[in-house]
Amino acid sequence: MKITLLTGKTFDISEAVGMDIKVVPARSSRKLTLKIDEKERVPVLSVPRFCSRKQAIEFVTEHTDWIIKALNKLPEVKYFADGESFMLFGQNVTVEHHPEARRGVWLEESRLCVSGAAEFIHRRVKDYIRKRAQEEFYARSKVLADKLGCKLTGVSIKDTTSRWGSCSTLNHINYSWRVALTPDYVIDYLMAHEVSHLKHHDHSDEFWACVATLCPEWSNGRIWLKRYGKTLYAFK
Numbered sequence: 522m523k524i525t526l527l528t529g530k531t532f533d534i535s536e537a538v539g540m541d542i543k544v545v546p547a548r549s550s551r552k553l554t555l556k557i558d559e560k561e562r563v564p565v566l567s568v569p570r571f572c573s574r575k576q577a578i579e580f581v582t583e584h585t586d587w588i589i590k591a592l593n594k595l596p597e598v599k600y601f602a603d604g605e606s607f608m609l610f611g612q613n614v615t616v617e618h619h620p621e622a623r624r625g626v627w628l629e630e631s632r633l634c635v636s637g638a639a640e641f642i643h644r645r646v647k648d649y650i651r652k653r654a655q656e657e658f659y660a661r662s663k664v665l666a667d668k669l670g671c672k673l674t675g676v677s678i679k680d681t682t683s684r685w686g687s688c689s690t691l692n693h694i695n696y697s698w699r700v701a702l703t704p705d706y707v708i709d710y711l712m713a714h715e716v717s718h719l720k721h722h723d724h725s726d727e728f729w730a731c732v733a734t735l736c737p738e739w740s741n742g743r744i745w746l747k748r749y750g751k752t753l754y755a756f757k
């Protein structure tokens with residue numbers, strides 16, 4: 522059967538090929554192409570406008586080995602667990618499980634102590650990070666917004682995998698909770714970036730000049746994200 526793919530329309534072949542696969546319309550190419558969405562950890566098939574479902578399935582089937590290899594190369598999924606070390610708000614911390622305690626999650630120097638059953642450690646740590654991120658990122662963004670003389674209505678912490686932050690026209694900023702896992706200078710850059718969007722709703726030269734006034738070392742933060750940002754998506 523011939524299927525006409527209009528922009529935005531997709532067809533599902535996951536069941537037919539025996540694995541989760543995202544199908545998206547190809548922008549211009551006449552060829553079928555495959556890539557891996559590293560954040561979602563799924564293969565993505567770009568399908569040209571006139572392509573049958575059968576052709577798409579055949580193409581994927583031919584490239585199954587490549588897909589499996591590429592998926593296996595992705596960094597493994599990480600969970601916050603007893604003994605796991607990671608960077609939190611610029612400080613190296615190690616999770617320490619206290620099953621008998623009833624204090625939730627608390628920080629003692631570099632030990633991130635977590636009470637309760639082991640199976641809840643990941644969720645508890647994540648909730649703790651989100652709560653602290655909300656407070657810290659709001660405070661830090663507010664200082665920068667005041668410097669620019671811009672109004673900041675609020676900050677929310679999201680679980681998005683598509684971006685580190687976003688700024689709405691209502692002067693509200695969203696940050697990914699994973700920003701809390703980056704070095705301090707990266708946090709500085711991201712706050713400067715989003716707060717600058719309160720003034721400039723684009724990525725013009727004026728916008729970047731504004732970022733530089735708030736965070737002179739901004740390019741180091743940007744480079745770090747390009748290099749290592751992906752590794753943070755290993756945390757689910």
Ligand SMILES: [Zn+2]
Pocket residue numbers: 714718723724
């Ligand atoms: Zn931006």
